[in-house]
Amino acid sequence: MVATSTGQFPHPPLCKQYFCVQQMVEIDKGLLRKMEISVAEAEKRTGKNAVNMQETYTVYLIETRPVDTITEGVTPAPDSLWRRYSEFELLRNYLLVTYPFVVVAPLPEKRAEIVWHKLSADNMDPDFVERRRVGLENFLLRVACHPVLCNDKIFYMFLTEEKGWKEMVYDTGFQAKKVLIYLVTCSCRRFTELKHYSDELQTVLSQLLRVRARVADRLYGVYKVHGNYGRVFSEWSAIEKEMGDGLQSAGHHVDVYAASVDDILEEEEHYADQLKEYLFYTDALRAVCRKHELTQFELETAAQDLASKKQQKEELVTGTVRTFSLKGMTSKLFGQETAEQREAKLQALEQQIEEGEEAVKEKNKESDDFVKTAWEDIECFKEQKDRDLKEALISYAIMQISMCKKGIQVWTNAKECFNKM
Secondary structure (H helix, E strand, O other): OOOOOOOEOOOOOOOHHHHOHHHHOOOOOHHHHOEEEEEEEEEEEEEEOOOOOEEEEEEEEEEEEEHHHOEOOEOOOOEEEEEEHHHHHHHHHHHHHHOOOOOOOOOOOOOOOOOOOOOOOOOOOHHHHHHHHHHHHHHHHHHHHOOOHHHOHHHHHHHHOOOOHHHHHHHOOHHHHHHHOOOOOOOOHHHHHHHHHHHHHHHHHHHHHHHHHHHHHHHHHHHHHHHHHHHHHHHHHOOOOOOHHHHHHHHHHHHHHHHOHHHHHHHHHHHHHHHHHHHHHHHHHHHHHHHHHHHHHHHHHHHHHHHHHHHHHHHHHHOOOOOOOHHHHHHHHHOOOOHHHHHHHHHHHHHHHHHHHHHHHHHHHHHHHHHHHHHHHHHHHHHHHHHHHHHHHHHHHHHHHHHHHHHHHHHHHHHHHHHOO
16 A cells, blocks of 8 residues: 555555444543544655654644534534644643543554564554554544543643644643652552553563464465465466366466455454554553552651651650750750740641641542542443453454355365366
């Protein structure tokens, strides 16, 4: 497949189960009630990058259309704008940081990974770009149907405003918040188990994709060997009189079968992309775990600070220093503080303790709210995962059965040709 003269990549005939990405999301929820969203096409462009060097890149056309403007027999022209893959990345990073309790849908891979070796890994390859277009549309649909993410103003601007949305993203300061999420280690058993589950899911899906790539490679070899059958039958038919027509017909059937492998494996790659989506979802699960670790760290820090202030108050009231401190040594060397100084310090400590108790109470509530909302979203994710992967694996099995039936039919036809000789 090649790009058209306009630089646009035509849509190949995709497998029905993956092309209908709206079947993979709950289209009766969220923004999709009000708006149709699609990534209609991809286009290759050339321009200068940030360091003033020439580069070739791909942009994707996002089309939106208000649902309430669609009447029977009349469909208005959609609003449209172009976005680069890097802009989708910026949007997702913003969503990850802003909604840490949400398992944010992943983006399709930037460069092809875990593919059978005959498939191009070039990120400008038209077939790969088309699969990525479908994946980007699926990402937007998943975000648009999420009960929380669909209401985000910046996401809405991403869909509808050509300019201005990036400035709003950076004004949120999400980049500074992102750094903190990587600082601490997990302490809650349930989230520790979630992290282990994420790691195991990633391992299983990676192994499954590698096995599929090896099977695809062997399948490619089998089909190409059939091409050798076709060539031999055709050459043989040239030297035979009575058997010639039968051999020629059998060779034709086998040739058609051998030539179909490229389309079959390209279609199969779309099923692999569905597995890859959940492979990349594992990073989103771990991001939720990291945010929980951060809330626990902040809670523990606030509790430790409160305990320290209470100890200082007790030492000030009783005059007994339990632990070594520079202030304690100074008091012993230069004498005790005056009653007025001690009273002022006591009042300051009482104020700090009151503030600390409020901080601990607030952090406790924040932690409890996070656990509740995050776990609700994780349970929804697991239900969605089970449903989507079940559908993908069943469709993949049906495809394999169909391929085997075609092989049987080819040799059945060849047998009839041989019988007529």
